[in-house]
Amino acid sequence: MNVPSGTSTRDLDGHAWSAFTSASSDEAFCSAWLTLQCAIIPGVLAGLLLLRDKLGQSYVPAAVWPDSRRDLAYLTGAAERTLAERRGTVLGLDPGDTERIPSGTVHVGYPVETDAEVMGAVVLDLRTRPEPELQAVLRQLLWGAGWLEALLRKRQIARDAAVLERASIALDLVQAVQEHRNLGPAAMALVNELATLVKADRISLGVERNGKLELRAISRTAWFDRKSQLVETIENAMEEAIDQEAGVAWPVLPGPRGKVNVAQRDLAVRSGAAAVLTVPLVSGGRPMGALTLERNQGPEFDATSLMLCQVIAELLGPTLEIRLDGERWFAGRIVEKLAEWRDKLIGPRQPAIKLGAVLLLSAILFLVVAEGAFRVSARTFVEGAVQRAAVAPFDGYVRDAFVRAGDTVRQGEILATLDDRDLKLEQVKWETEKEQVARKYREALAKRDRAAYRVLAAQLSQAEAQLALIEEKLVRTQLVAPFDGVVVSGDLSQMLGAPVEKGKVLFELAPLDKYRVILTVDERDIAYVAGGQRGELALTGITGGTLPFVVKTVTSVSTAQEGRNFFRVEAQLENASARLRPGMEGVGKVSVDERPLIWIWTRNFVNWARISLWTWLP
Incomplete structure (x- = not known):
């Protein structure tokens, strides 16, 4: 707000209040506010109001007093200090400030905050005055900053409302697309609905397929010639936006840097459109298609329209790509995934994936x-x-029964005894029989009855033989250990008094100083095992170490277990542990030779694949 020369303080005050209450824009409001502050505070030489820009990245002048064309760069020092300290500041009172601030003046700054966030600052160039009056100036700026805070909150409310409106439109479009499973109907629903919402005369949607852009839908058009000049021009406009990975408009939108929009202009000329806007459809961080909007008359596309279309493109890009993938053959999906991973590996982003690929290849x-x-x-x-x-x-x-399986026994130790009562009775019987025959034999000798004593001599020998047999059986009623060892099997403690048949195995014993190792080798690995190879054995019952062994015999005896065949391989321990016992189980590993690690870890799978392939091939 420029102040006319010759205006009195009262007139200036009235003009400022009138402009302040009737401001129709943010710029006019800020200018009137600064003019009003400079009118209320006496002795103001110049004033500067800084506010954040729309991007929130820097502070720009929102108002300058008394003349908007005047250069007030000399007030930036006070502004920077105010923004940094986030409190009211006064420069010019310290002796060190005289080099930057002329004598007789001071620079007063006060921050503008909303929700504890600095949004700007106001700086005034004043004539020097006592400290109480400077405090009054700061209080006035504090009270006046409330109007700016209200303005900033109004801006934020407007931005939030715009965001909610864009979100509502985007959700409506998402709902319209989700109602269709296939890409064609989904794309047609999207362009028709969007054309109504943004008041566009024509909206086109194209997707990339096999590295080439293909137009798939045009609003309010059931069929179109894919080879027509207009379709080619629309596709060129889409490719132009995809190549730049940004929205492109004709006429050009104001922005920090210009974009190439030659194809947009050609489309506008060919179709007679007054405005053209193309935004890429994004999925997974990469463009997968584009939307082109055309208006034959009416307002041009602005930054709000661009932002709305970009939000829609980012939301619906993944949904449309899922439907596009549904149209591809399985091989095409594999190629697409490979291309996607290729882009991630050679692109400028995704450092974690690149590092993982390097580690995997290594x-x-x-x-x-x-x-x-x-x-x-x-x-x-x-x-x-x-x-x-x-x-x-x-x-x-x-x-x-004195022992059972697992007990250690010494040579000659009694394992069990059989009942000998019948044998002793029979022994008494034959002893009596022997005495009777012996007496008769002596009588026959005395009578010199040669025929009788020969018969009796035979009967006496029979009795002696029976006695010898019974005595041998009595000795064998005690089952004794043939050597020092361990009882491998057998437990008669639950069979006392039970009958046993001749030849029935009652106990099995094994020595404690001589063992052999039995390995059950899978038929897939038996070809690698040969006699003389060394290995190590880890037993479940003996932890903390392994026992070395040497393969002695690879037998041809196989057994079926869990649906596979296993061959019996016998080995001999080199150093037997004192804790070793027959029947212990574990895992043995036979050392074959040195092979590539990848062959060792994949051989079973490769062999399985070969057999499966041979089985299925004709």
């Missing part, structure tokens, strides 16, 4: 080049090198 290269020990793993159990069975020597009954 790991694969390491696995291909590096070699490691190739070992065949197999389920393993330990058994005694020799196993001796304690069997029932004759039909009888169990009398006592």
Whole structure:
């Protein structure tokens, strides 16, 4: 607001209040406010009001007093200090300020804040005055800043309302698109609905497919010739916006930097449109199509229209791409995903993906080049090198049982006894029989009855043989350990008094100093195992270390387990642990040779793939 020369203070005050109350724009309001403050505060030489720009990145002059053409750059020092300290400041009172501020004047600044955020500052160039009067100036600016705060809040409310309106429009369009599964109907619903909302005469939608832009829908048009000149011109306008990754308009929108809009202008000339706007459709951070809006008459597209269309494009881009993917063949989707990953790898963004790719390639290269020990793993159990069975020597009954499976025994220790009562009765019988025959034999000798004593001699030998047999059976009623070892199987403690048949295995024993290792090797790995190879055994019952062994025999005996065949491989321990017991189980690994790590880790899968491929191929 420029002040006419010769205006009195009262007239200036009246003019300022009149302009302030009737301001029709933010610029007029700020100018009238600053003029009013300068009129109320006496001795003001110049005034400057700074407010944040629309982008919120810097402070720009919102009003200058008394003449808007006057250069007030000398007040920027006070403004910067006020903005930095976020409080009222006075420059010119300290002796050090005399170099920047002329004598007899002071610079008074006061911040403009909303919600504890500095939005600007007002700086006045005043004649020097006492400190109480300077305090009054700061109070006046404090009271006056409330009007600016109301203006800024009004601006924010207007911006919020615009955002809500854009969000409402965008949600309506999202709902319209979500009602259709296929891209064609969804695109047509989008352009028709958007044309009504933004009052556009024609809206076109195109998508990229196989690296080429293709027009898919035109508002209020059921069919169009894809090879026509107009369609080609629209596609050129879309490609122009996609190449710049920004919205492009004709006529040009005001902005910090110009954009190439040759294709937009050509479209306007060819179609007779007064205004053209094209925005890219974005999905996953990259353009996947574009929207082109045309108006034959009416207002040109402004920054608000551009922002609305950009919001719609960012919201609906992923939805449209999902429907576009639904039209592709499976192979096409794979190619698209590969191209997407290629762009992420060679593009300027996504450093984490690039780092991950480098690490993955390094790991694969390491696995291909590096070699490691190739070992065949197999389920393993330990058994005694020799196993001796304690069997029932004759039909009888169990009398006592002194050991059971797992007990350690010494050579000659009694394992169990059989009932000997019948044998002793039979022994008494044959002893009596022997005495009777012996007496008769002596009588026959005395009578010199040669025929009789020969018969009696045979009967006496029979009795002696029966006694010897019974005595042997009595000895064998005690089952004794043939050597120092451990009872592998057998428990008669629950069978006392039970009958046993001759030859029935009652106990199995194994020595404690001689063992052999049995490995059950998968048929897929048996070809790699040979005699003489070394390996290590880890047992479940002996933790904290491994036991070395040497493969002795690869047998041809196989057993089926869990749907696969396993071959029996025998090995010998090199150093037997004192805690080792027959029957222990664990995992054994046979060292074969050195192979590439990637071959070691993928051989089972490769072999499976070969068999499967051979099975299915004709």
